[in-house]
């Protein structure tokens with residue numbers, strides 16, 4: 316539901332504005348992967364402003380990710396979340412992006428004699444769970460990694476581990492956000508947040524923003 320609020324600037328949606336003074340149902344702080352995706356999901360349902368402290372979205376962790384999609388990363392308790400993201404990343408809706416965000420990679424966790432117990436524990440942690448993990452012995456390891464030092468004697472191979480096209484994914488979320496009239500403001504580091512009139516007042520380097528106030532009834 317939109318509450319009909321307006322931003323107080325010359326705002327074609329979809330632009331990163333130099334200065335802002337306005338209000339929104341929801342303010343999201345930070346236009347990295349978390350903020351951009353959250354803002355995009357919220358934008359069809361409310362007026363949303365996305366406040367980024369840097370000159371462009373994507374600095375910091377999002378711009379530095381090694382960009383693996385690995386179901387084993389984080390352990391068996393994180394696996395359901397990673398697995399749930401797989402179909403969307405592999406085959407996103409056409410209106411969101413026209414190709415897969417994932418590319419084939421595969422991952423090997425290798426062990427020497429001292430690491431065998433850890434390798435067994437790694438394997439046991441995921442036993443019976445919906446993840447493909449294949450045991451690799453020394454000859455198979457040599458076939459995969461030419462010249463690997465003799466001390467590495469065994470490995471687990473995770474064939475479904477993939478590269479994530481982070482730039483495309485981040486860009487697709489920002490595009491969807493803009494399509495739903497979301498407002499992105501760069502150079503808008505949030506310096507203070509205060510309660511005001513039942514909502515929030517955010518003081519940014521680009522001006523103040525009000526968010527989350529009770530909606531003004533429509534006439």
Ligand SMILES: Cc1cc2nc3c(=O)[nH]c(=O)nc-3n(C[C@H](O)[C@H](O)[C@H](O)COP(=O)(O)OP(=O)(O)OC[C@H]3O[C@@H](n4cnc5c(N)ncnc54)[C@H](O)[C@@H]3O)c2cc1C
Nearest residue numbers: 345347348349350367368375376377380381382383504505
């Ligand atoms: C080296 C490295 C490798 C990684 N490898 C992987 C990987 O292989 N696979 C994987 O899934 N994940 C990986 N990650 C993790 C992944 O990149 C992060 O979990 C993800 O990008 C975090 O997104 P974020 O939006 O939370 O944070 P960020 O991308 O850091 O975004 C936060 C944003 O908030 C802005 N901000 C902060 N404070 C304010 C403020 N007060 N006002 C306004 N804006 C503000 C920042 O400028 C920034 O743009 C890796 C991370 C790193 C650093």
